[in-house]
């Protein structure tokens with residue numbers, strides 16, 4: 001579903017590159033982990049495959065089409081959902097409205113959007129009372145779950161997530177990873193997760209480790 005071809009990236013100068021010649025493949029129906037030390041460039045890599053930033057060299061293909069020819073705006077709107085480390089929820093809205101707004105932008109093909117959103121929020125332990133409160137009144141872990149649901153409800157085929165379980169207790173984290181697994185395997189989505197947690201990585205179908213400026217397939 002997604003391929004990177006010879007991509008390289010640096011921020012300030014080319015000699016300080018984060019990586020070069022990165023050729024990775026991500027298939028539909030699978031969940032991937034990206035591991036690596038802090039500062040190695042994992043978030044930067046996610047921003048490239050999510051179409052939020054552009055590699056300095058190389059190309060990214062989504063279903064064999066260069067994401068530039070799809071158009072990054074179209075790609076983000078129709079094909080890829082991003083779960084940000086800092087959630088990026090709209091603070092003046094409720095959890096429910098955050099999910100509904102995203103569904104409306106992505107034009108999720110569902111008749112009763114409110115029922116669909118509430119059902120998915122419920123699955124991660126956000127009941128209707130919590131879902132209708134201003135999102136700023138929710139805890140960090142609750143906001144993280146709203147961000148996860150917002151991305152799942154967009155129904156895109158590719159989901160990229162930056163430390164999606166970073167703020168969750170062990171049980172909730174396991175539940176979320178099982179949910180991701182189910183979505184990847186049953187709905188044939190491709191889910192790519194940046195994580196520091198070995199337990200999360202172990203549940204993924206494949207693991208890429210970013211080390212010494214290169215990605216190695218370690219599982």
Ligand SMILES: Nc1ncnc2c1ncn2[C@@H]1O[C@H](COP(=O)(O)OP(=O)(O)OP(=O)(O)O)[C@@H](O)[C@H]1O
Nearest residue numbers: 011012018036037038039040041042043044045194
């Ligand atoms: N906007 C920026 N301008 C310059 N350098 C940056 C910028 N954003 C990140 N960097 C640097 O690029 C490197 C990779 O950052 P990135 O956030 O991708 O790492 P990471 O592996 O996701 O780290 P962490 O696990 O701590 O979140 C770091 O050294 C960081 O300081």
